[in-house]
Amino acid sequence: MLKVYNKLLKEFGKQHWWPVTNKTEDQRSSSDSRFEICVGAILTQNTSWQNVEKAIKNLIESNMLSKEAIRNATINKVAKLIRSSGYYKQKAKKLKIFASFSGSISRENLLSLWGIGPETADSMLLYAYNKPYFVVDAYTKRIFTRLGMIKGDESYEEVRALFEKKLPKDVEIYKEFHALIVELGKRYCKKEPDCKNCPLKSDCGHAIKHK
DNA sequence: CGCCAGGGCCTCA
DNA sequence: TGAGGCCATGGC
DSSP: OHHHHHHHHHHHOOOOOSOOSOTTTSOOOHHHHHHHHHHHHHHTTTSOHHHHHHHHHHHHHTTOOSHHHHHHSOHHHHHHHTGGGSSHHHHHHHHHHHHHOOSOOOHHHHHTSTTOOHHHHHHIIIIITOOOOOOOOHHHHHHHHHTTSSOSOOOHHHHHHHHHHHSOSOHHHHHHHHHHHHHHHHHTSSSSOOGGGOTTGGGOHHHHHTO
16 A cells, blocks of 8 residues: 555655645635635535636635635525536535534534535545545545455445555645545546556556456 | 546435 | 436536
């Protein structure tokens, strides 16, 4: 597991995922940047990050990227701004529900909110709140199934538990590893994988079978 | 034109 | 508790 991480880190370098907006030009507070990460986590559900970036840009330009602004806006107003991220009516509702949540941020509380499932909750906890929850996504399952390290029919929680058991409990490693997994999934371990050029081909039984 | 992207909810067995 | 349908835009 750590070997895979180190290989990917060497191959791709640091990914620096979140926070996205450059904090040089405006003095956004850390709570602003936290909220922005959580918004991104919701908007990117089953959606390419490019489409999400446009939506976030629209929110910023309308001065709407804050809990208060989203909480006080109508669903339609939010929906219009985030249209490019897809599923925009659902996501507008999800954003409003999250922006209206005033309890403490725990995994259990996040999961109790409509629109926040395990991956979104863990993304928020890890990237916005620096808590050691490993984020499992479709790429993670696909890649580690092909690597032969899981069977592929495990539940989200089972896969998460495996990673958290195998890896040192280190937030920075969790953040970087998940980002690297996404990068490998996008570049090589696609639905139709490009095994020939994959940096993990020497470790991967799947790559050997598929020439 | 078809396929898919940094999922989650609902329904129905 | 798990499979299948649904949500929707934009890039290639």
